[in-house]
Amino acid sequence: MTETKVDHAGLLIKKAMDAESAGNREEAARIYKNAYDEIMEIAAHSSGRIREKRLRQAESLKKIYESIEGKPDEEDRVAEGRKILDQLNIEPPEIPKITFQEVAGLENVKNEIMSKIIYPMRYKELSQEYNIEFSGGMLLYGPPGTGKTFIVKAIANEVKANFINVNPSTLYSQWFGQFEKNISQLFHAAYLLSPSILFFDEIDTLVPKRSGSESDAARRGVSQLLTEVGGLTSQKDRNIFIIAATNNPWGIDEAIMRPGRFDVKIYVPPPDYESRKKLFQLKLSEIKHLGKIDYGDLAEKTERYSGADIEFICKKAVQNVFMEVIKTGDKIDVTTEDLLDVISQIKPSIDISLLKKYQDYTLTT
Numbered sequence: 001m002t003e004t005k006v007d008h009a010g011l012l013i014k015k016a017m018d019a020e021s022a023g024n025r026e027e028a029a030r031i032y033k034n035a036y037d038e039i040m041e042i043a044a045h046s047s048g049r050i051r052e053k054r055l056r057q058a059e060s061l062k063k064i065y066e067s068i069e070g071k072p073d074e075e076d077r078v079a080e081g082r083k084i085l086d087q088l089n090i091e092p093p094e095i096p097k098i099t100f101q102e103v104a105g106l107e108n109v110k111n112e113i114m115s116k117i118i119y120p121m122r123y124k125e126l127s128q129e130y131n132i133e134f135s136g137g138m139l140l141y142g143p144p145g146t147g148k149t150f151i152v153k154a155i156a157n158e159v160k161a162n163f164i165n166v167n168p169s170t171l172y173s174q175w176f177g178q179f180e181k182n183i184s185q186l187f188h189a190a191y192l193l194s195p196s197i198l199f200f201d202e203i204d205t206l207v208p209k210r211s212g213s214e215s216d217a218a219r220r221g222v223s224q225l226l227t228e229v230g231g232l233t234s235q236k237d238r239n240i241f242i243i244a245a246t247n248n249p250w251g252i253d254e255a256i257m258r259p260g261r262f263d264v265k266i267y268v269p270p271p272d273y274e275s276r277k278k279l280f281q282l283k284l285s286e287i288k289h290l291g292k293i294d295y296g297d298l299a300e301k302t303e304r305y306s307g308a309d310i311e312f313i314c315k316k317a318v319q320n321v322f323m324e325v326i327k328t329g330d331k332i333d334v335t336t337e338d339l340l341d342v343i344s345q346i347k348p349s350i351d352i353s354l355l356k357k358y359q360d361y362t363l364t365t
């Protein structure tokens with residue numbers, strides 16, 4: 001009786017080995033596990049040295065199936081993901097410190113991101129019950145300095161996801177001729193580091209409008225990128241989000257905007273009056289020596305100034321006051337006048353014709 005059981009377990013092991021060498025790892029692990037169960041049962045019905053022998057055999061089967069199905073543990077995964085990014089010349093991933101409270105305005109962007117990314121991720125089971133799908137990728141476009149990169153960092157903080165910043169300008173030489181391979185490596189790293197946000201900054205330089213003169217390697221790279229993004233769309237349990245940004249949306253290969261790809265497009269406009277007020281408040285909030293500031297006046301005088309411009313204005317005004325303090329030794333306050341002075345010296349970085357170009361683009365897409 002026991003003998004036939006042993007034979008049967010032996011047969012199972014043989015089957016598992018065949019499955020393993022045919023590359024069917026899951027199948028192999030499952031059969032090894034069955035063999036393990038049978039051997040344990042045989043051990044339970046035997047005694048003495050035979051029992052010990054069976055237990056040893058079971059133990060080694062256990063090691064085998066664990067190593068086959070074994071996912072690398074958390075630390076190994078993260079270390080591997082970091083290593084890949086390092087090899088790709090991408091800065092180390094991190095959960096950014098910036099929070100939604102530090103983002104002025106951009107309510108529509110926040111709302112889109114909440115409903116398309118954050119809620120589905122937070123309420124994963126519910127969203128599956130309602131068949132809510134994650135979008136493929138999201139494209140943020142708008143003039144320079146309007147907070148595109150900034151808000152993506154805040155999202156990553158909100159969902160406690162690793163922020164992976166793919167900035168093509170730092171990649172070019174290293175990626176030359178290896179685009180396709182590097183893209184799939186990159187997505188693998190994002191998986192190892194998940195939950196993660198894979199951020200393609202300046203996507204227009206990575207995926208420019210086709211001119212017909214790009215190399216085969218570049219073309220294959222782009223199609224690899226689209227395949228990877230499309231693949232993610234179909235995964236209901238996904239933990240990787242793809243966000244791209246550009247201030248040159250008309251220079252992007254339109255293929256990337258088809259359904260299931262970067263199909264959610266969001267305009268990130270220059271700050272409106274209320275947002276500018278908020279920007280001044282935020283950017284001056286750490287200053288201990290601040291007079292009574294007329295935020296309304298500052299906001300009125302900064303139409304078409306970007307968030308980055310306003311940040312610069314605040315820094316410059318504070319620096320001017322600081323130089324004065326050093327000279328006189330008097331700890332004077334920063335005033336509205338100090339800020340207005342700087343505003344009068346610098347031009348808004350967004351001009352009317354550029355703004356119109358974005359508005360027209362938004363209307364036609």
Ligand SMILES: Nc1ncnc2c1ncn2[C@@H]1O[C@H](COP(=O)(O)OP(=O)(O)OP(=O)(O)O)[C@@H](O)[C@H]1O
Nearest residue numbers: 102103104143144145146147148149150247307308
């Ligand atoms: N809405 C905003 N709220 C708070 N800070 C902002 C906002 N917009 C811009 N800033 C400030 O300006 C800086 C530059 O913004 P950011 O780099 O996100 O701009 P961007 O839209 O990505 O520009 P680019 O198109 O040039 O990449 C940020 O670090 C942030 O301090």
Ligand SMILES: [Mg+2]
Nearest residue numbers: 148149201245
């Ligand atoms: Mg940016």
